[in-house]
Amino acid sequence: xxxxxxxxxxxxxxxxxxxxxxxxxxxxxxxxxxxxxxxxxxxxxxxxxxxxxxxxxxxxxxxxxxxxxxxxxxxxxxxxxxxxxxxxxxxxxxxxxxxxxxxxxxxxxxxxxxxxxxxxxxxxxxxxxxxxxxxxxxxxxxxxxxxxxxxxxxxxxxxxxxxxxxxxxxxxxxxx
Amino acid sequence: xxxxxxxxxxxxxxxxxxxxxxxxxxxxxxxxxxxxxxxxxxxxxxxxxxxxxxxxxxxxxxxxxxxxxxxxxxxxxxxxxxxxxxxxxxxxxxxxxxxxxxxxxxxxxxxxxxxxxxxxxxxxxxxxxxxxxxxxxxxxxxxxxxxxxxxxxxxxxxxxxxxxxxxxxxxxxxxxxxxxxxxxxxxxxxxxxxxxxxxxxxxxxxxxxxxxxxxxxxxxxxxxxxxxxxxxxxxxxxxxxxxxxxxxxxxxxxxxxxxxxxxxxxxxxxxxxxxxxxxxxxxxxxxxxxxxxxxxxxxxxxxxxxxxxxxxxxxxxxxxxxxxxxxxxxxxxxxxxxxxxxxxxxxxxxxxxxxxxxxxxxxxxxxxxxxxxxxxxxxxxxxxxxxxxxxxxxxxxxxxxxxxxxxxxxxxxxxxxxxxxxxxxxxxxxxxxxxxxxxxxxxxxxxxxxxxxxxxxxxxxxxxxxxxxxxxxxxxxxxxxxxxxxxxxxxxxxxxxxxxxxxxxxxxxxxxxxxxxxxxxxxxxxxxxxxxxxxxxxxxxxxxxxxxxxxxxxxxxxxxxxxxxxxxxxxxxxxxxxxxxxxxxxxxxxxxxxxxxxxxxxxxxxxxxxxxxxxxxxxxxxxxxxxxxxxxxxxxxxxxxxxxxxxxxxxxxxxxxxxxxxxxxxxxxxxxxxxxxxxxxxxxxxxxxxxxxxxxxxxxxxxxxxxxxxxxxxxxxxxxxxxxxxxxxx
Numbered sequence: 001x002x003x004x005x006x007x008x009x010x011x012x013x014x015x016x017x018x019x020x021x022x023x024x025x026x027x028x029x030x031x032x033x034x035x036x037x038x039x040x041x042x043x044x045x046x047x048x049x050x051x052x053x054x055x056x057x058x059x060x061x062x063x064x065x066x067x068x069x070x071x072x073x074x075x076x077x078x079x080x081x082x083x084x085x086x087x088x089x090x091x092x093x094x095x096x097x098x099x100x101x102x103x104x105x106x107x108x109x110x111x112x113x114x115x116x117x118x119x120x121x122x123x124x125x126x127x128x129x130x131x132x133x134x135x136x137x138x139x140x141x142x143x144x145x146x147x148x149x150x151x152x153x154x155x156x157x158x159x160x161x162x163x164x165x166x167x168x169x170x171x172x173x174x175x176x
Numbered sequence: 177x178x179x180x181x182x183x184x185x186x187x188x189x190x191x192x193x194x195x196x197x198x199x200x201x202x203x204x205x206x207x208x209x210x211x212x213x214x215x216x217x218x219x220x221x222x223x224x225x226x227x228x229x230x231x232x233x234x235x236x237x238x239x240x241x242x243x244x245x246x247x248x249x250x251x252x253x254x255x256x257x258x259x260x261x262x263x264x265x266x267x268x269x270x271x272x273x274x275x276x277x278x279x280x281x282x283x284x285x286x287x288x289x290x291x292x293x294x295x296x297x298x299x300x301x302x303x304x305x306x307x308x309x310x311x312x313x314x315x316x317x318x319x320x321x322x323x324x325x326x327x328x329x330x331x332x333x334x335x336x337x338x339x340x341x342x343x344x345x346x347x348x349x350x351x352x353x354x355x356x357x358x359x360x361x362x363x364x365x366x367x368x369x370x371x372x373x374x375x376x377x378x379x380x381x382x383x384x385x386x387x388x389x390x391x392x393x394x395x396x397x398x399x400x401x402x403x404x405x406x407x408x409x410x411x412x413x414x415x416x417x418x419x420x421x422x423x424x425x426x427x428x429x430x431x432x433x434x435x436x437x438x439x440x441x442x443x444x445x446x447x448x449x450x451x452x453x454x455x456x457x458x459x460x461x462x463x464x465x466x467x468x469x470x471x472x473x474x475x476x477x478x479x480x481x482x483x484x485x486x487x488x489x490x491x492x493x494x495x496x497x498x499x500x501x502x503x504x505x506x507x508x509x510x511x512x513x514x515x516x517x518x519x520x521x522x523x524x525x526x527x528x529x530x531x532x533x534x535x536x537x538x539x540x541x542x543x544x545x546x547x548x549x550x551x552x553x554x555x556x557x558x559x560x561x562x563x564x565x566x567x568x569x570x571x572x573x574x575x576x577x578x579x580x581x582x583x584x585x586x587x588x589x590x591x592x593x594x595x596x597x598x599x600x601x602x603x604x605x606x607x608x609x610x611x612x613x614x615x616x617x618x619x620x621x622x623x624x625x626x627x628x629x630x631x632x633x634x635x636x637x638x639x640x641x642x643x644x645x646x647x648x649x650x651x652x653x654x655x656x657x658x659x660x661x662x663x664x665x666x667x668x669x670x671x672x673x674x675x676x677x678x679x680x681x682x683x684x685x686x687x688x689x690x691x692x693x694x695x696x697x698x699x700x701x702x703x704x705x706x707x708x709x710x711x712x713x714x715x716x717x718x719x720x721x722x723x724x725x726x727x728x729x730x731x732x733x734x735x736x737x738x739x740x741x742x743x744x745x746x747x748x749x750x751x752x753x754x755x756x757x758x759x760x761x762x763x764x765x766x767x768x769x770x771x772x773x774x775x776x777x778x779x780x781x782x783x784x785x786x787x788x789x790x791x792x793x794x795x796x797x798x799x800x801x802x803x804x805x806x807x808x809x810x811x812x813x814x815x816x817x818x819x820x821x822x823x824x825x826x827x828x829x830x831x832x833x834x835x836x837x838x839x840x841x842x843x844x845x846x847x848x849x850x851x852x853x854x855x856x857x858x859x860x861x862x863x864x865x866x867x868x869x870x871x872x873x874x875x876x877x878x879x880x881x882x883x884x885x886x887x888x889x890x891x892x893x894x895x896x897x898x899x900x901x902x903x904x905x906x
Contacts, residue, residue: 069225072214106211
């Protein structure tokens with residue numbers, strides 16, 4: 001080994017390889033960490049403030065008990081309160097601009113299951129699961145981020161604990 | 177060269193690496209997030225993720241099938257047939273499914289447009305108030321010299337409003353016409369039924385109870401009068417009790433999808449359908465085939481005909497005609513389905529006469545609408561179109577209003593419509609798109625699509641069950657287009673002579689009044705409000721129980737029906753081939769701006785997105801062309817260039833070209849694509865007043881060019897036969 005490294009040519013090669021690996025590792029670390037971080041939202045919406053003010057989840061996410069999709073509040077919904085509340089805050093001024101220009105807010109989506117999975121919110125919420133169970137302590141989040149890695153194993157870990165585990169472990173219950 | 181890296185260069189390199197990776201991380205767009213974009217103002221009663229279904233009518237063709245539109249979050253996402261509707265029982269054809277692309281088409285107009293120079297395609301957008309007052313002023317100035325042309329898919333209430341407008345102005349009644357109504361033979365069929373039974377109504381055929389069906393060029397499973405219902409009927413025809421499958425014979429020069437489903441395809445020369453029908457009737461009379469009733473009726477209805485020359489003109493044997501006549505006469509419940517009369521209306525009457533001879537069972541004549549106030553768009557014969565063009569050309573029309581019909585594209589140039597248009601003072605078109613009619617108008621009024629509009633359709637043909645399909649918006653209007661009904665009502669208020677005839681506040685008030693006249697039906701409901709709600713909710717009105725089938729009255733034709741031999745247009749030495757122009761079942765005539773229809777392969781050739789010239793492979797070989805070679809087709813009236821498709825199922829002496837492409841307008845998907853065979857047709861009427869579009873001769877010349885054609889099939893398998901056997905007759 002020492003004889004190899006002593007040769008000037010191989011030394012340069014070795015250093016070039018090390019440097020390349022370090023560059024790639026740095027880039028990879030930087031890219032990967034960015035994919036795990038919470039996305040940047042167009043308006044810095046803080047769930048914590050809303051929840052502490054006493055707003056229930058279903059006030060904005062209205063169809064969580066009725067529909068597979070929990071629903072996202074329209075700009076009109078936000079303005080219902082924020083026409084009057086905190087109107088001098090920069091984030092609210094930003095929101096009001098969307099309303100005045102009749103522009104929808106392009107929220108960065110946090111939870112994205114693959115298209116071959118059909119997840120119904122209404123079934124789960126009506127079965128007694130509260131939002132925090134899967135979405136974490138949203139009431140204390142400023143920047144909304146994902147806390148659970150929602151892979152199939154994670155879903156099945158709960159499904160197999162249920163009394164009707166036989167049905168809930170059938171593939172077709174989510175993949176239909 | 178250094179034998180080792182110095183500390184300095186190592187630190188430089190390291191700094192460079194660090195800087196690069198930090199900068200790389202700082203790029204915006206490093207990761208593209210999926211966005212979640214909720215509404216600015218959420219539609220009412222549209223909970224996220226839960227669909228709402230609205231019943232309405234399909235306006236893809238005049239049949240009037242009921243549809244259900246599935247709406248999610250205020251957006252229409254799927255159209256299916258209405259399972260409760262007696263006409264289509266939940267089924268729907270491709271044209272109906274593609275209706276979503278009419279609603280969400282990127283080329284929709286969203287404001288009224290006015291041009292200073294007609295035909296320049298340079299339009300200025302107008303506010304609606306300004307457009308309405310301009311329109312009202314022009315119509316008022318025209319007095320009674322107003323002409324109105326409507327398409328056959330126009331809602332009954334709009335036909336009614338236009339009729340009332342014409343009457344109030346003292347103008348002629350609106351004309352209903354489009355190319356599809358000619359190719360499906362609507363007017364010719366009504367005329368034939370008038371001649372035979374004294375009722376100028378459409379007829380429908382109960383295929384399911386028939387054992388032998390002769391179709392004289394009627395593509396009833398393709399772009400015909402009621403393709404969805406006939407598809408259902410065809411299923412019943414093939415699933416009769418005790419394994420009976422029925423026997424279908426299709427007489428036409430080029431194999432349509434209906435011929436492909438037939439048990440026997442008889443490739444007769446274009447324009448000879450009527451001759452063959454009359455020959456069969458004559459043989460039944462002369463040779464005494466079938467029951468004595470049938471023989472007697474045949475003797476009364478079949479005019480004199482020379483069988484040998486009829487057979488020769490059609491390209492069949494006399495012996496074959498005798499066998500066909502025998503099968504028909506001896507069948508239990510034979511049916512004859514007439515073609516479109518483009519070779520002469522007498523041909524349609526001759527085919528209908530076979531039904532009269534058979535006894536009329538299995539044929540239902542259209543009755544009256546279930547309420548007297550209901551109006552149907554009844555397509556006119558070609559003679560009335562010619563009369564209108566004549567009026568226009570003589571300067572007798574000061575204002576022309578068109579709705580739902582693209583006549584500037586759908587008539588051959590030689591018919592003279594565009595030339596006559598030059599003499600019309602003011603032309604206004606109601607359309608959701610800038611089509612050729614709009615491009616040649618002074619004003620284009622952005623019309624809402626049918627999925628955003630109100631109305632009704634009297635189902636025709638109704639197959640013995642009178643029905644009215646309701647029409648309601650399934651989504652909020654997407655843009656600032658307005659419905660023609662409201663535009664008419666608003667405009668009429670500004671015209672003194674018409675204001676008195678239009679007392680309703682809006683078209684829904686008018687519709688409620690008309691629908692209020694319907695008797696109690698299957699949907700029930702007591703009181704006007706409940707009946708209206710049920711009318712919309714169930715998708716229309718039909719009787720609570722199927723009425724007893726009306727027996728067809730005995731024929732009342734005064735003279736035996738005689739079909740003349742076809743008069744081909746063009747010298748046979750210059751134009752050696754017959755031209756057969758047809759409508760592909762998917763694209764139809766007006767589907768060019770709908771990518772789903774453009775991209776759906778034609779069922780028999782798998783061609784899409786283009787026009788093709790179907791040539792028999794043996795003929796193609798003689799001409800020295802093969803698939804994808806571009807040829808020029810010339811007729812005495814015009815020419816067209818399109819690639820060849822070597823199609824075995826067409827007569828060797830016939831060239832077939834599908835309609836639908838060759839648009840200069842109508843948006844990005846339609847423009848500049850393919851060629852329209854209407855350029856090859858003449859404008860004169862044939863004998864009996866129908867357009868002579870089945871008897872044009874043509875010449876085919878290779879151009880030396882070829883194109884890449886997209887098809888969904890393995891070409892050698894089609895052209896050379898599975899084992900390179902070639903085709904008979906080569």
